[in-house]
Amino acid sequence: MDIKRIMRIMDLSFHTRRTIERSLHEIDRRALNAMVLVKQHGNKLASYGVVAQAFREHAVHLKQVATPLQRSIAPLVCVQMRILQLGRMADMLDKTAGVIARNGGNAGFLHGSRRNWICNMETEEAEAAMSCPLRLVRVSESTRV
Numbered sequence: 001m002d003i004k005r006i007m008r009i010m011d012l013s014f015h016t017r018r019t020i021e022r023s024l025h026e027i028d029r030r031a032l033n034a035m036v037l038v039k040q041h042g043n044k045l046a047s048y049g050v051v052a053q054a055f056r057e058h059a060v061h062l063k064q065v066a067t068p069l070q071r072s073i074a075p076l077v078c079v080q081m082r083i084l085q086l087g088r089m090a091d092m093l094d095k096t097a098g099v100i101a102r103n104g105g106n107a108g109f110l111h112g113s114r115r116n117w118i119c120n121m122e123t124e125e126a127e128a129a130m131s132c133p134l135r136l137v138r139v140s141e142s143t144r145v
Helices: 003-071 073-102 108-142
Strands: none
Touching: 003 073, 073 108
């Protein structure tokens, strides 16, 4: 995964969170306005007040359900950033080894370090491929509406 995809995920996550917050705030505001109308007009609009209260309660519930899902995005992005960091480090070691070899030096130790970085990167990618989807499934199962 490249940095542009990670940044796009972060942007989409932020916009999704803001959209959810704004929508739920708007639902809550309209339901509260409806409840004020019910209080002003008495029993004529009593059923309207019940519906408005149900909307407010459901808006609060949706916000509570969305919060863990939004929080689960950050650890996933951190893992991907770490993998990118390891890949860039391996590339840097490869370039440094190339410069040393061109100047007649022995860069064997850098090639070994590069292999270690690549091994670490592949290990973290494999762990992320297994744990990240499982984490999302657990969060989504724990927040079912």
